[in-house]
Amino acid sequence: MATPTPPVRLSTSDHLLVCTACGAQYDVDEKTGKDECRICDDPRQFVPETGQSFTTLANLQAGNYKNVFEPCKQNGNVVEIWTEPKFGIGQRACLIQTPHGNVLWDLVAYLDQDTVDKVCL
Template sequence: MFNDDLLICNACGTQFDTCDRNVLKNCRICDDPRQFVPPTGQSFTTLAAMRGNYETRMAPDQTNNNIISIWTEPKFAIGQRAFLIKTPHGNVLWDLVTYLNGETIRKINQEGGIQAIVISHPHYYTTHNLWAKTFRCRVYLAAEDKEWLCQRDPQGRVFIEGYKKEVIKGVTAVKVGGHFPGSLVLHWEDRLFIADSFVTVPSALYHEGRLPGTATFSFMWSIPNMIPMSPQAIVNIWNALKPYEFTTTHGAFTGLDVRDSRVKQRLLESAKIAIRAMGYEESQFIEQLSE
C-alpha cells in the first residue's frame, strides 16, 4: 500500500519520504534558484488532504486521439500537464501531475495502462513512485539529475546515461540539457514533447504575417525567475535536436501546442534571436547554429 500521508510541497508538487512536518521544513526543489518559495512561505499537503478537492482531467489532442493530455483542476503547484502517448508497442506517459485518484487510474487502464514513464526534469518528479507502483512500470530519468530525487526507490527507476534513449519502439527521450543538466524532450513520429526544456512563448501561437525577429520559443535556466540560459546551452539544444524531424511541439501547459510544418526552422530562428539579444551578433555561437 502507498502512504497517502507523505508530505507534498504546495509550490512544486514534489512528494517526500516523510509524514513528519517537524522533520520537513523546506522543499529543496523550491529552495533552488530555478524555482521559488512563495511569499507566504513553505507549506505542505498530502494526497489524503487533496482528495475531494481536486480532480484530474483528460482530453485527446485535437489532431491525434493517441495523444491524451492529463492535468489537474483546480491548478495545483506548477500546474503542468502530462501526456499519455498510445503506440502499437505500448503506452508512454510523458511527465507527471502530482494528483492521482481512482477514477484517473481506471481511465488510464481503459486506454491500455502505462508501460513507461519519462520525466523531463526534477520540477516534475512529483509523485512518480506512486505512478510507477500503480501502473507497474519503469520511470526514465536523466542520470545527471538524480541528486534532486526526494524519495527512495529500491526499484523502478532507469537513469538515462547517454544523449538519447528509445524507451519504447519509436519513442525516444532526447537529452538537451540547459534548464537542468539532464533536461529531456520526447520525440515520437512528427511530435516533440518539450515540457519547459525550452519554453513556448505567446508569439508562437500566431502563424500569419510573422515579422522577422518574432520568437516561437525562449530558452530559460529559470522560467519563473526569468534567468536565461547561456548561448552555449542554447546551441547544445539545437545540436541535440537537429537529427530529428517534427512538425508539432507540445509545451508544458495546456494550450501551448505549436502546429506548423516550419516549427523546426522556427526553433532554429528562436535560438538565433535569443543569442543575438545577448549581444553575440557575429559570434562563434551564431556560427554554430547551422541547419
C-alpha cells in the first residue's frame, strides 16, 4: 500500500515581504524590512509615483482578497485564476488540468491555502 502524499502547505512564514506594485515576494521578513523591489527597479518596469511599498501575505490574507477560479469557455481543461480585488499588476494564471496532473501556467501574486488545495488536486 502506498504512503499517502502529505498535503501541500504554504511557507511557514506569512510575514515575508511582498511588493505592492508587482506582487513579487522576497525572502525578507517584515521585521528586517526592505526598501526596494528588484523587479520594479528594472529599467523596463516602473516605480509608482508614491514610491515602493511592501506588505505581507499575512496582511493580504487578513484583508478581503480572494482568488477566483473560472473555467475557460474555449477549453474545459483550463481554469483561469485571478485575484479580487486586483493586487500587484493583476496577474492571471491558467491551471491546465490533465489526466497526468495539473500544470500552473503563469501565476497570481496572492496565495492562500484554498488556492494551493485547488491547484494541487
